[in-house]
Amino acid sequence: MEKKINEAEKKLERRNFLKKLAVISVAPIAFGFLGSGEKLMGLKKWALNNGYVPKDHKWGMGIDINKCIGCGRCADACKNENNVPREPFFFRTWVERYRIYDDGEVLVDSPNGSIDGFEVLSTKKKMERSFFVPKICNHCDNPPCVQVCPVGATFKSEDGVVLVDSDYCIGCRYCIQACPYGARFLHPVTRTAEKCTFCYQRITKDKLPVCVEVCPTQARVFGELNKKASPLVRFLRMNKIGILKPSLNTEPKVFYANLDMEVK
Amino acid sequence: MEELVQHLTPILKEITGYIFPNEVELHWGILIVLYPYLTGLVAGAFILASLVKVFNVKELQPTYRIAMLTALAFLIVAPLPLLGHLGHPEKSYEIFLTPNTTSAMAMFGFVYAWYLMAVLLLEIWFDYRRDIILWASKEKGIKKWIHKIVSLFSKDISEKAIRFDKKSVKIVTIIGIPSAFLLHGYVGFIFGSIKANPWWSSVLMPIVFLFSAIVSGIALVLIIYMVVTPLRSKPIQMDCLDKLASYLFYVMIIDFSLEALDFIHRIYESEESIKILSELVSGKLFVSLVVIQLLMGMLIPLASIAATKIFKAPSELKKMVYFIAAILVEIGIFTTRWNIVIGGQLFSKSLRGLTVYKMTFFGLEGFLAAIGILILPFIILFILMRLLPPWEEARNP
Ligand code: SF4
Numbered sequence: 017m018e019k020k021i022n023e024a025e026k027k028l029e030r031r032n033f034l035k036k037l038a039v040i041s042v043a044p045i046a047f048g049f050l051g052s053g054e055k056l057m058g059l060k061k062w063a064l065n066n067g068y069v070p071k072d073h074k075w076g077m078g079i080d081i082n083k084c085i086g087c088g089r090c091a092d093a094c095k096n097e098n099n100v101p102r103e104p105f106f107f108r109t110w111v112e113r114y115r116i117y118d119d120g121e122v123l124v125d126s127p128n129g130s131i132d133g134f135e136v137l138s139t140k141k142k143m144e145r146s147f148f149v150p151k152i153c154n155h156c157d158n159p160p161c162v163q164v165c166p167v168g169a170t171f172k173s174e175d176g177v178v179l180v181d182s183d184y185c186i187g188c189r190y191c192i193q194a195c196p197y198g199a200r201f202l203h204p205v206t207r208t209a210e211k212c213t214f215c216y217q218r219i220t221k222d223k224l225p226v227c228v229e230v231c232p233t234q235a236r237v238f239g240e241l242n243k244k245a246s247p248l249v250r251f252l253r254m255n256k257i258g259i260l261k262p263s264l265n266t267e268p269k270v271f272y273a274n275l276d277m278e279v280k
Numbered sequence: 281m282e283e284l285v286q287h288l289t290p291i292l293k294e295i296t297g298y299i300f301p302n303e304v305e306l307h308w309g310i311l312i313v314l315y316p317y318l319t320g321l322v323a324g325a326f327i328l329a330s331l332v333k334v335f336n337v338k339e340l341q342p343t344y345r346i347a348m349l350t351a352l353a354f355l356i357v358a359p360l361p362l363l364g365h366l367g368h369p370e371k372s373y374e375i376f377l378t379p380n381t382t383s384a385m386a387m388f389g390f391v392y393a394w395y396l397m398a399v400l401l402l403e404i405w406f407d408y409r410r411d412i413i414l415w416a417s418k419e420k421g422i423k424k425w426i427h428k429i430v431s432l433f434s435k436d437i438s439e440k441a442i443r444f445d446k447k448s449v450k451i452v453t454i455i456g457i458p459s460a461f462l463l464h465g466y467v468g469f470i471f472g473s474i475k476a477n478p479w480w481s482s483v484l485m486p487i488v489f490l491f492s493a494i495v496s497g498i499a500l501v502l503i504i505y506m507v508v509t510p511l512r513s514k515p516i517q518m519d520c521l522d523k524l525a526s527y528l529f530y531v532m533i534i535d536f537s538l539e540a541l542d543f544i545h546r547i548y549e550s551e552e553s554i555k556i557l558s559e560l561v562s563g564k565l566f567v568s569l570v571v572i573q574l575l576m577g578m579l580i581p582l583a584s585i586a587a588t589k590i591f592k593a594p595s596e597l598k599k600m601v602y603f604i605a606a607i608l609v610e611i612g613i614f615t616t617r618w619n620i621v622i623g624g625q626l627f628s629k630s631l632r633g634l635t636v637y638k639m640t641f642f643g644l645e646g647f648l649a650a651i652g653i654l655i656l657p658f659i660i661l662f663i664l665m666r667l668l669p670p671w672e673e674a675r676n677p
Pocket residue numbers: 152153154155156159160161162178194195196197198199200211266
């Protein structure tokens with residue numbers, strides 16, 4: 017019996033391997049001839065072949081500001097997971113500290129994106145409130161970055177995740193200008209646009225984005241927006257929710273609990 | 281990579297307030313300042329030439345062909361800064377192959393190709409055709425062949441053909457004016473349509489771009505006319521110069537009103553971004569915006585041209601005033617582009633802080649490259665003027 021299962025498994029493995037091989041060898045040729053619309057098809061095929069069906073999902077993230085302690089582990093783990101340069105000018109995610117004093121002054125900082133933690137600062141002024149805000153690409157449902165990309169290299173996948181196809185990106189940086197949240201940068205080595213992908217390489221394999229996984233206080237919640245049982249839907253039910261820059265109508269899919277009016 | 285990090289690290293110290301970490305690198309530099317500046321000169325020079333043709337302005341006849349060649353020379357150079365700033369210039373053809381129809385920038389290739397092929401080259405060809413054929417018939421050697429090729433081996437200079445040429449020029453001009461508006465209005469739209477950036481986002485942007493383009497185009501043709509004519513030891517025609525100066529004056533008034541309207545509108549609406557923008561204008565942009573763009577590039581030229589009119593200045597003085605005014609205008613419009621492109625990136629989208637722009641000296645996006653790109657159109661113009669002399673006396677009777 018066990019032997020049989022093993023054999024079946026092997027067969028399956030072989031078949032999967034062959035499929036992958038076919039995709040890998042055909043993909044570049046196919047990609048070369050495809051228009052921007054069809055680029056999405058390429059991705060879809062790849063995903064389907066990996067047993068992941070994008071249209072069955074709609075991903076989003078919840079962030080509870082009250083839970084974040086500003087340890088910066090998420091930002092650090094993200095850099096490791098996604099080969100983001102370690103220099104303090106390139107971030108897929110970072111954490112901001114807000115200090116609001118009783119005279120109305122607001123101080124915001126994010127030294128090295130929070131990776132090295134925050135310095136304790138003492139002033140004589142009285143602090144009114146203070147908190148940490150993790151930032152990330154909002155995977156806008158109405159994404160201005162996608163709208164402006166001249167070659168369609170930036171696109172919204174069927175699962176709602178906004179991705180960049182670095183094979184197509186010409187590095188014009190228009191998307192970086194168009195993103196209202198500073199979520200994008202130009203990778204200094206590949207010279208193409210970069211941003212958070214919700215760790216696409218992980219979520220298509222049933223894993224959580226790495227920032228969610230390493231957060232010691234579970235300030236970040238990742239999940240399906242359209243499935244009732246998902247932890248994200250529960251998060252949205254249990255909290256008062258805010259989004260960033262709602263007036264711009266970008267329709268973010270990153271939702272903040274306990275958002276403060278000073279956060280932009 | 282190392283270079284970039286070395287370039288960025290000192291900037292960290294000059295940031296005031298808070299900016300997003302990804303904003304330390306300023307993404308559009310001097311090359312993107314040049315791009316709207318150059319296309320503006322193209323559109324401006326062309327619109328001037330079209331005015332001459334459509335309204336048959338006799339006084340400006342000597343500048344018609346100069347303006348056309350100027351437009352062509354600058355149009356040839358206009359895509360260079362765009363290409364130079366791309367992370368992957370070798371992939372730029374993708375803009376033609378798989379353009380994203382919702383992107384303003386994707387339209388660049390098409391607008392550009394249309395303008396170059398369907399408007400400028402066509403109009404120049406029809407306008408020059410007869411002369412080129414006659415030149416070729418009298419010349420020898422390589423020049424003869426160049427002219428033959430440029431005339432596309434047409435030989436017909438019968439009256440009927442000439443009449444057809446004239447008619448074609450008219451038609452192309454009429455198509456050309458909206459095209460020139462499109463070419464530059466669209467460049468304004470690239471910036472004006474970015475809602476993420478309150479400094480850029482404005483419906484007036486394409487129109488402001490357009491009028492400042494016409495201003496810069498007229499000033500440039502005036503400068504070229506004033507420099508080239510004495511070099512050929514010919515007299516400068518005062519009526520031509522006066523006309524150019526008054527056109528310049530009137531368009532500047534419109535441009536000024538539009539910019540003032542934009543300014544007042546912003547202050548009056550006083551949106552969320554007003555605080556950081558006023559900090560920007562009264563601080564880092566004060567010299568380039570208020571002193572250079574507004575005072576030197578706009579008010580002084582306007583006042584001095586007005587003064588020559590009011591006090592009926594003698595020709596020699598007028599010439600000097602016009603020339604200096606035109607140079608100031610050019611500097612002014614260049615800083616206008618600077619203030620839009622660079623200024624729009626000096627404040628954070630968090631609206632909480634300001635950063636700085638440090639131009640590099642060498643390198644593709646450095647100061648030297650920019651100077652090179654600015655000089656190049658003049659070299660091309662020189663060659664064009666040799667090949668297709670735009671002077672009245674070069675025309676065949
Ligand atoms: S946050 Fe920025 S990069 Fe992310 S989808 Fe929205 S506009 Fe695009």
